[in-house]
Amino acid sequence: MEKLRLAIQKSGRLSEGSMDLIKKCGIKVSNGKGKLKAEASNFPIEFLFLRDDDIPGYVADGVADIGIVGENVLVEKAKEVKLIHRLGFSKCRLSLAIPKSEEYSGISYFEGKDIATSYPKILSDYLKEQGVNAQIHEISGSVEIAPSIGLAQGVCDIVSSGSTLFQNGLKEVEEIFFSEAVAVASPGLSAEKQEILDKLLFRINALQNADSNKYILLNAPEEAVDKIISVLPGMKSPSILPLAQKGWVSMHSVINENDFWDKIEELKEAGAQGILVVPIEKMVL
Numbered sequence: 001m002e003k004l005r006l007a008i009q010k011s012g013r014l015s016e017g018s019m020d021l022i023k024k025c026g027i028k029v030s031n032g033k034g035k036l037k038a039e040a041s042n043f044p045i046e047f048l049f050l051r052d053d054d055i056p057g058y059v060a061d062g063v064a065d066i067g068i069v070g071e072n073v074l075v076e077k078a079k080e081v082k083l084i085h086r087l088g089f090s091k092c093r094l095s096l097a098i099p100k101s102e103e104y105s106g107i108s109y110f111e112g113k114d115i116a117t118s119y120p121k122i123l124s125d126y127l128k129e130q131g132v133n134a135q136i137h138e139i140s141g142s143v144e145i146a147p148s149i150g151l152a153q154g155v156c157d158i159v160s161s162g163s164t165l166f167q168n169g170l171k172e173v174e175e176i177f178f179s180e181a182v183a184v185a186s187p188g189l190s191a192e193k194q195e196i197l198d199k200l201l202f203r204i205n206a207l208q209n210a211d212s213n214k215y216i217l218l219n220a221p222e223e224a225v226d227k228i229i230s231v232l233p234g235m236k237s238p239s240i241l242p243l244a245q246k247g248w249v250s251m252h253s254v255i256n257e258n259d260f261w262d263k264i265e266e267l268k269e270a271g272a273q274g275i276l277v278v279p280i281e282k283m284v285l
C-alpha cells in the first residue's frame, strides 16, 4: 500500500506543535533523536524531519507529498504548492523594528536605509507596495543583532512576545505579515495518496472542531426549556433528561468557545442552574 510522505521541521518552533497534532490524530510514530525518517505504525504515513526552509521546495518537487510549515516561509519561498489547511499553532508576525532611541516618523523612515532580514521577498514586496526604497541585507539568523553591530539601521524579523526585540534594544514599528503553521500539499497527488490525506484532514478537523467548542450540561425547570433551547441550539438540538426532582430536567449541548460568556449570562437569566462546561476531545460534525 502507498504511504503519504509528510515533511515536518526537525527541531524548532514548529516541531512540537506538528508532532502534537500527529499524536492527537492517533498516529503512532517513534522518532529517536537524530532519526531523519520514520514510519507510523498504525497509519499509512512516512515522516521526513527537515529544516523548515526546505519544506516548500521538497513538497513542490513531490519528494514529500505534504508538509507543515509557517506561512511566512511558504510565502517567502513562493514554491508551487497548495495550502490545504490552517493549523492554528506557531502564530507569529513579521515586523519592522528599529533602535528604541530612534524617533519613528512612519514608513518613510526607511527610505534609503539598510534593513536586515531573513525574508527578503516578503519585505521587498511590502516596501514596493508602500513606495519605499531601502537596501535589503539578507541574513539567515540572529537578525536582531544587526543594528547594534552596524550592519543595518532596521530589521524585519519574526515577533511573538516581543521579548527578543526588547532584549536587543529594538522597538516594533510596523507589522507586515501574520503567520501560523499551515499544511501544504504537492499539486499532483495520486488518488491513493489523496485518500490518505483526506483521512488525515478528517481527523484534524475533528480536533479543531473540538478545540473551538465546549460540552455544556445544566439543570433547568421544565418551563425554562424552550427559552434555553433558543439560547443553546447545539449540534442538532439539546438532549433533555428528566431529573429525580419532579418538574426539573438536565439539558446537554455544545457551545462555541467564543459565545461562551455571553450565553452563560443568558442561561442563568432563563433559569439554568448547576451549569457545567467541559472540554471536548474530538468532534465529528
Ligand SMILES: Nc1ncnc2c1ncn2[C@@H]1O[C@H](COP(=O)(O)OP(=O)(O)OP(=O)(O)O)[C@@H](O)[C@H]1O
Pocket: 009, 010, 011, 012, 013, 014, 050, 051, 052, 053, 069, 070, 071, 072, 073, 090, 091, 092, 158, 159, 160, 161, 179, 180, 181
Ligand atoms: N517566537 C515564535 N513564536 C511562534 N512562532 C514562531 C516563533 N518563531 C518562529 N515561529 C514560526 O515557526 C517557524 C520556525 O521557526 P524556527 O525559529 O524554529 O525556524 P528556524 O530557526 O529557521 O528552523 P530550522 O532550523 O528548521 O531552519 C517560523 O518560520 C515561524 O513560522
Ligand SMILES: O=P(O)(O)OC[C@H]1O[C@H](OP(=O)(O)OP(=O)(O)O)[C@H](O)[C@@H]1O
Pocket: 013, 141, 142, 144, 157, 158, 159, 160, 161, 162, 163, 164, 165
Ligand atoms: O518575540 P519573541 O517571543 O522573542 O520571538 C521572536 C524570536 O523567536 C524566533 O527565534 P527563536 O527563539 O526560535 O530562535 P532562532 O533564532 O534560533 O530561530 C524568531 O526568529 C525571533 O528571534
Ligand SMILES: [Mg+2]
Pocket: 051, 052, 053
Ligand atoms: Mg529555518
